[in-house]
Amino acid sequence: MGIYFYWGEDSFAIAQAVKALKQQTLDPMWESFNFDKFSPEQSDAVVQALNQAMTPPFGTGNRLVWLSETTLAQRCPEEMLSELDRTLTALPDTTTLLLTSSSKPDGRLKSTKLLQTHATIQEFSLIPPWKTELIRTQVQRVAQEFDLKLTSKAIDYITEAVGNDTRQLYSELEKLKVFAADSKKPLDESAIAPLITASTQSSLQLLAAIRQGKTAQALELVADLLRQNEPALRIVSTLVGQFRLRLWIKLMLESGERDDREIAKAAELGNPKQLYFLKQELQSASLQQLQQVLPILLELEFSLKRGSDETITLQTKVIELCQIFQFRK
Template identity: 70%
Template sequence: MPIYLYWGEDSFAIAQAVKVLQERSLDPTWESFNLDKISPDQPESVIQGLNQAMTPPFGSGNRFVWLVDTPLMQRCSEDLLAELDRTLPSIPQTTTFLMTSSAKPDGRLKSTKLLQKYAQIQEFSPIPPWKTDLLLKQVQRVAQEVGVKLSSSGADFIVEAVGNNTRQLYGELEKIRLFAGDSKKPLGIEAIAPLITTTSQNSLQLVAMILEGKTDQALELVTDLLRQNEPALKIVVTLTNQFRQRLWIKVMLQSGERDERTIAQAAELNNPKKLYFLQKELAKLSVNQFQQTLPLLLELEFGLKRGADEMAAMQTKVIELCQIFHS
């Protein structure tokens, strides 16, 4: 049945999915006649959408009815529920009926249960930054969609540079596609690094400075990142992920584990080859040092979410982190 519900906070990913669904459903020649985009501020928007969904398309292709930011999964009157119950099973195959919402559907509502019965439901929430395996799969999927061939090192670099920002991911890959032209060779770090805006990469440089105890340089980089409007919480997520990863590696090595794949899997390290370089980096550092970093980063995250001044909070904690590793 051609009924869809897309929900989640990743508005750009939803927009991309809507575009694909539209292209699949509409004949471009008849698009202006068959596309109904209905916003929630229109009178009786849901009823209007249901009525349009029952209307046959003009010319060729399907009718595409889109209820934008619909509140159906958060509140629904008994009268509206009855209309949904009557109409959804009868929507013809010549109509694509789409509902989108940024809010998670309330599973307790009868309207949500009804949509679960008739609609294809897909979530579009940002991938948590620490789930690097899922971020890597997303990079690989979008690269294939855009038409870019990446080496494993190139894909890893993009994960670190872009994180879970899907809008930036599409933008960077489109830039890389234009640069690559007709090249069939998989692109690695050397080819793509100069093209990518790497705020996350700068956060990785911050990790390196902290590990070396270079307080002055770390503070300068924090100031630069914040002046570039890099969200403080995003920087904290990168730091937390990197220090947690290094703690896992150090703990595994100290326990006597030597199998690189086992260590890489435990540390959620996408590329096991990076383990060689991380081992050299960690040789002179202790488990205790990394254990001290995580409570500080948790305090920093909590403070920022409570409204602390970003610059002051970041600088204070970066100084404390550098002191842990200062030799």
């Protein structure tokens, strides 16, 4: 049936693609016999998966073998490479072999080149949080999947509220689909606002408090976000995206650019109409202040990824960020 390699950080999107592949491949009546998933915790997972892939299916339908979180495209011993080569070149037509990984394939490896020759490789990476136009397009696409009609302002609201979290996007739109029932009228912003879990909106409030140098308010918002079980790295991701956007706009303005279309394009601003308000906001912030922000946020991200205490680390860095904006320059 085919060989597929899915990779990227968007685990929910990969899970959706795997679900679709199962529906295409398996007979539901025989799924328990013909579907096998091998995880890296299992001993000899690769060997077992490749052996199972050569086994004919039972009953009707085809066989699907899934080797999850594989490292074959990052490191592959010579004996494993030989086994992989034998399997990929002789895979029965009745078998679909799926490999998934959160890491990018290393194009220098022989195993990766082998997969590039025989497999359909698809990337499932999260959209960078500052690429709001791409996120907005994703909201529109998923809304169409749900046959859900939304006004332009409703789409903008969801884009800001959900950000690049694919899992939450599907969850929120599924909720709105139930709410809309068989309504033919597009849902507007006022209708969906009470229903959407706008954790990104709270992060935007945190950004506003930092930009105004309001330390106490910013720390309270940090506490609220953590109480809502908002991942610390997602809070940082939103702040990085929003401050990066403002830095680009400020750089363009300082360089003498006056064409709003050029500024919006350079800053990858999803909704150019927002530029007027952002320009007004940036009058109270200097280029030097904005340039100091991103290194602190990168330090924060690095500390969190190394396992530092989320609450203490966030509080410390938020205080530093607020101090930058407490003095007008």
